[in-house]
Amino acid sequence: MVNFNGTIQPNQALLSIENRAYKFGDGLFETIKCINGTPQFWEDHYFRLMASMRILRMEIPMTFTMEFLQEEIFKTLQANGLDKKSARVRLTIDRGEGGNYLPTNKKINYSISAFLLNSDSYSIDEAKTCRVDLFKDFFVNESLLSTLKSANKMIQILGSIYAQENDLDNCLLLNNAKNVVECLNGNVFLIEGTTIKTPPLFDGCLNGILRKQILSLLKNHDTYTVAEESISTFELQKADELFYTNVIQGIVPITNYRKKGYANEISREIVTLLNSQLGLQT
Structure with a gap:
């Protein structure tokens, strides 16, 4: 109904x-x-x-x-x-x-x-892989319209078809400056050392609800520094962890970008903090 x-x-x-x-x-x-x-x-x-x-x-x-x-x-x-x-x-x-x-x-x-949905709380499936690559057929515009959840999602549709055709689990979308903007269905976060980065809204990424929650959650964290900064494709090879977020799946660790593999230790820690904030069991 x-x-x-x-x-x-x-x-x-x-x-x-x-x-x-x-x-x-x-x-x-x-x-x-x-x-x-x-x-x-x-x-x-x-x-x-x-x-x-x-x-x-x-x-x-x-x-x-x-x-x-x-x-x-x-x-x-x-x-x-x-x-x-x-x-x-x-x-x-x-x-x-x-x-x-x-x-x-x-x-x-x-x-x-x-x-x-099957679960109240957010969790990470350790057995599940998430292999990604760049989707370069079309680019996200660096504009206010790109930050909205509009009914026009043609880039995400074409990227999803591309991912299926190439045996990928997701794709990273780029803007006109060739910076990483987001995944097909969520905001991207990159972790290197104790720095956690996500693209700024003016790069054209979705103004995601869980993105906002995570930025707020980690803003005054004792260990990590959070930054809203552009992410170049070269940084993907240097990162320790990558994950994407949306309100339904929560935090989804990216396990592989091309031949590069990633851990998920900090991603799991953030999931625990997020569930705790919501009063949910991890």
């Missing part, structure tokens, strides 16, 4: 062929982890969504308060029997129908879907 503009209904064709997200990618989405009916990092998700809607010049409905959208998420979880479990929720916003590139109305649609 899905929630379409407040109405719970079967997961079937809900959008017309004239829907602007379908026709032009004129939409945004948030992927949210919910535990026992509660959206994790909800305030950060909400304010990112509101900021993104303003950047895309969407007229935010007066009803779109933090409390209203959280209740709509909970209603969707209940309808799917997931209000007492862990779930992946997708909240999608689009500009409705009408017009070509120029919208002819200010209507805003929202839809919410929910899917079961």
